[in-house]
Amino acid sequence: MFYGKLIGGIIGLLTLGPLGLIIGLFVGHLFDKGLWQTMKFASPQNIARIKDSFFETTFLLSGFVAKADGRISELEIAHTEAVFKQMGLSAEQRKRAIGLFQKGASVEFEPEPAVASFMVVSRGQRQLCQTLLFFLISLALADHEIDQTETAALQRIATLLGFNPSQLEQFLRMAQAQDHFHGSAGAGRQSGTSLEDAYTALGVTSDVDDKALKRAYRKLMSENHPDKLIAQGVPEDMVKLATERSQEIQAAYEMVKKARGL
Known part of the structure; x- marks a missing residue:
């Protein structure tokens, strides 16, 4: 060269x-x-290594977060099973994911070595780290709430990934609000979902101007675009989860647009 x-x-x-x-x-x-x-x-070989590391780290840390409160709830088990189904894992992949989940949930597991290895392989790509963190937050939200022990576990992981407490707090607020818009085009929106939830889901406040609102929306959609995530090293099967998040973001944006007459 x-x-x-x-x-x-x-x-x-x-x-x-x-x-x-x-x-x-x-x-x-x-x-x-x-x-x-x-x-x-960006070589195919390196991207393959990143995908493998992303898969491994995600399920190790999923087990760690699920066990943070001392037990793995039925909802967390059901959510994990739903993730397996949504990803369309093969029998071999499913077996590996379960093994990693169980290892992460074991008493002796410490997240630091796992995250450190992931950071080396991925070079700490911020968007990749953020995508991983949102997957873990999604698991913690399986019962639609996050307790203090789960928050502490997520903060421990977030710090290792390079995010400070205020950033994690915003991610949690956004994820919880987005969860209210679960379902394609908002079809599964929970009753009682407010306009304020829609703004929070987009990471903005209600006093945001139209230009900044569109910019925030486009940024979130870009961050969750399948082609972009695959190019960064997110396994194709796991990109399906990001696609669902995009639908929630879209539904929240449509609610705000309607309220503003855009």
Whole structure:
């Protein structure tokens, strides 16, 4: 990979002479190095490693969060089974997921090594980390509420993933509000869902202007776009879960649009 050095050297030579040539070669070298690292990271082999790590880490931490309050509830078991079904896991994948879940739920499990390994493989991609965290929040919300022990477990994981307490608090509020819009196009919206819930689901407040509202909505939809998630290393089967979240975001946005007459 030498295109950066070639172009940088030529530009430097033409603008600053021999000294510019040296500077241009150096800058071009840095460009080539960065481009090469990016290409390596996006290689099919590396993306496959990220997908495997994402799958493993998700179910390990799912078990850890589910057991945080001392027991795994029937709702959490049912939710996990629903996730398996929604993902369309093969018998072998399902067996692996259950094994990872049980390992994460064991008394001796500590999340730090698992998250550290994931961060190395994924290079700590923020969107990938956020997607993983939202999957875990979704599990914690299986019974439509999150207790203090689950919140503490999620905070422990969030910190390891690079998110501070206030960010996790916002994610929790958004996820809980989005849960009110469960179902395609809001068809499964819970009774009593308010306009305030819709704003919270979008991560904004009711005083947001129309332009900022659309920007927030588009950002959330982009973050959960299947092609983008797959390119980052989210397993195809798990992208189906993000698609459902997109439907909840869409339903919340439609409610706000209707209220505003947009």
